[in-house]
Amino acid sequence: MGAYDNNISKRALDNTFYSVSIYDGNKIIGYGRLIGDTICFMYIHDVMVLPEYQSKKIGTMIMNKLLEQIKELKKENPSIRVYLGASKNKEKFYEKFGFVKRIDVGLGYGMLFKD
Numbered sequence: 001m002g003a004y005d006n007n008i009s010k011r012a013l014d015n016t017f018y019s020v021s022i023y024d025g026n027k028i029i030g031y032g033r034l035i036g037d038t039i040c041f042m043y044i045h046d047v048m049v050l051p052e053y054q055s056k057k058i059g060t061m062i063m064n065k066l067l068e069q070i071k072e073l074k075k076e077n078p079s080i081r082v083y084l085g086a087s088k089n090k091e092k093f094y095e096k097f098g099f100v101k102r103i104d105v106g107l108g109y110g111m112l113f114k115d
């Protein structure tokens with residue numbers, strides 16, 4: 001979100017379906033959120049842990065909370081699809097939670113609108 005001004009970031013975050021914030025005292029040290037239509041497609045976005053708190057399973061805690069929420073949504077539609085756009089070299093982290101590369105299950109790579 002650093003690339004956007006605060007007003008844009010706030011409006012985007014306000015449209016979040018569910019988010020997890022991890023605190024150390026009153027400082028946010030980790031964050032992640034779910035966006036989507038809640039029935040067919042959900043997206044995991046903005047999973048991040050401050051560098052000095054990384055490798056302490058905080059990312060795992062965030063992912064587990066987001067996936068708990070997905071489990072709730074699956075009660076309504078068990079075949080809900082959950083996407084995420086892993087940053088380069090972060091795939092291994094997400095593989096630990098059952099995510100696979102689209103190309104490995106016979107789908108396309110996924111695309112981004114480059115305007």
Ligand SMILES: CC(C)(COP(=O)(O)OP(=O)(O)OC[C@H]1O[C@@H](n2cnc3c(N)ncnc32)[C@H](O)[C@@H]1OP(=O)(O)O)[C@@H](O)C(=O)NCCC(=O)NCCS
Pocket residue numbers: 046047048049050053054055056057058059060061085086087089090091092093096
């Ligand atoms: C990616 C990120 C969220 C992981 O959070 P974290 O708290 O450091 O991760 P955890 O301590 O919960 O690690 C869980 C496991 O994932 C592994 N892992 C974490 N980051 C990894 C990476 N980049 N590549 C490979 N494995 C990774 C850990 O080694 C650990 O493995 P283990 O269970 O075998 O011990 C964190 O490094 C981060 O915020 N990075 C910068 C922002 C970012 O790139 N976010 C992802 C956007 S898609």
